[in-house]
Amino acid sequence: MPYKRGKVWWISYTASDGTYVRRSAGTEDFAAAKALEQKERSQAWKEKEMGFDRQRTFEEVMIEYLNHAAQTQRSFDTTQHRVKALREFFAGRVMNDLAGKDIREYSAGRTAAGKSPATINRELAALSAAINWCSVELEWKLPNPVKGRTLREAESRVRWITRGEVDSLCRAARSQRNGDMLDDFIRLAVNTGCRKEEMIGLEWRRVDLVNRLVYLEGDHTKAGKRRSIPLNEGALAALKGRMAFRADHCPSSPWVFSRRNGDKVIDLSEGFEAACEKAAITDFRIHDLRHTCAAWLVSAGVPLIEVRDLLGHSTVQMTEKYAHLAPARVRDAVSVLDQTMSQSRYTENPAGRADKALKLVTA
Template sequence: MPYKRGDSPFWWVSYKLPTGKYVRRSSGTEDYAAAKALEQQARADAWKEKEWGVNPPRSFEEVIIPYLQHARQHQRSYETTTHRVKHLREAFAGKIMNDLSGQQIREYTSKRMEAGASAATINRELSALSAAINWCNVEYEWGLPNPVKGRKAREPEGRVRWITRAEIEALCREARMLKYGDNLEDFIRLAVNTGCRKGEMLGLEWRRVDLHNRLIYLEGQHTKAGKRRSIPINEGALSALKSRMAFRAKHCPASPWVFCRPSGERAVSVRVGFEKACQKAGITDFMIHDLRHTCAAHLISAGVPLSEVRDLLGHSTVTMTERYAHLAPARVRDAVAVLDRENGMSRSRYAELPVHQGERPLKLVTP
């Protein structure tokens, strides 16, 4: 029989799979009669699957609703996932997922492209559909096909936009002239000196700033990859943090936030001020996340190895960091220099060969 849980407004149902495993999940409805009907249908389907080997039809809603309920409790990006599902629902609502084909996936991709969606956006939406199917196959052992695999759109090379040191100074000068300008300037300087993401900085608390050891500590719950990391504090970052400390001491000594308002409340956004500062500084096509790209670009250009930049930025693999590799021409310059040394050795060896009487001396032809 359906039952209630304290952490959910919906009725929950339970039934036994043919494998003997019990499933307990939300019905997605607050109507007891509807929840009871859903539970009875699930039990009937499980019996047919066990006794007759029938794989019951599963609708799009049956797949996506329990997956979203799971995502709400376990995904930090739940809001983003629900936004992606809106477009999936428009295309697949009411469809039987047992019959989902590659042709339907290709048609979805084509329609979304015609609507102006980018390849990256379409792929993220299809990834949500794929994740929902895989989750149901593991959790409920439904054995649904997953034709998303191998049918994602080809994405262009990742965007890399960064600014020079002179442009950073111009941006900071304009930021100082705005409301909460000191806060915005410190945000910009901390970003380009640490490579932190916007959320990592706006959610930064003083208890995770170690000025003695000059480290910023980020726990898994604060990072996109869900992994803890520590970030060294250089002189530029230290200056920004000291400015925030002075602001805090003057206006809100009890505030736990590094970036806060005079009231002590956390600063939740700097977007409006940042866009105004960019406009006044004449910097176009530049977003807040590009401050992170700027940090990486400057490090790579200075000869810092990709692996070290990866660790600082918190990339899961070096593949993400490799988008900046073209900014380090010295690496490949050193590589081709090996050929020069080899060519030099070859010339010296040819020069040492004896010339016999009547023979013409060897000549090297340089391509």
């Protein structure tokens, strides 16, 4: 029978594995608590005696998955945001009964709300990851209807600017409060291809000015793999600017991008957006500085594999979105046809050409 703790009723029952369970019924209504207790006991008996699978709700699956993700994911905040969107649709759903129509209804609803296919697919990926984790690690027998039901995405956005526009952006940045830091940030980004988080979290101990390298450990990169980034003159100039700032204001700060009190900079988005507006550069985000670095390299003829290694992409397929910026590769390929045609013209048997001509005349 349910029993009371404070104002809330609690229930107790023996689970199918023999574990004695005591938990809150989450209600002050005795009848509702009793009904819940009977339901749990009935389900436990079915699992034990008849081999039925326990019914798992969306909340149960997500709680287990998020507890795991909080310990292992660097992008846990993003995962939480996606789960929040999922909860609005799947709250209270029994995951054992999840079917393809539920996934299609979710996608249709999010599309009607104005969300892009890429956003919807990332949310569904979080749902799929949660189901898979519970199925493998907890051995819950759950279907995963997300597989094969993602939406077709448009080609990923690639926005980059010219060197002249970078100079204009840096001039606009320097005209603002703390503009020297934003200027150095922009120049370091376009000369190394580092992500925003990689630069904001950069420590001086990982900067080697003698060998002109920046070292990133797996904890600092999105792919979880360490990599070394060579420094050209533009990147060195930006780091020397930060070094002079540190010497004047916070000599003991471990951070490359720090405030005057030595604390790490949290975000530069507001100043960056203001600088873009002053420089009349539209539809340009901080992450596009990374695209700009890649675009410059590919346009200069640097092989995609080398660009991949610099940017830290997991596969060269991720780097191929910049391939259209290297028309010289295609031009060289087509020029091979000219050479082939030219060679065949001069190596063809003269007698053979005469025979062809004769046939045309007599036809």
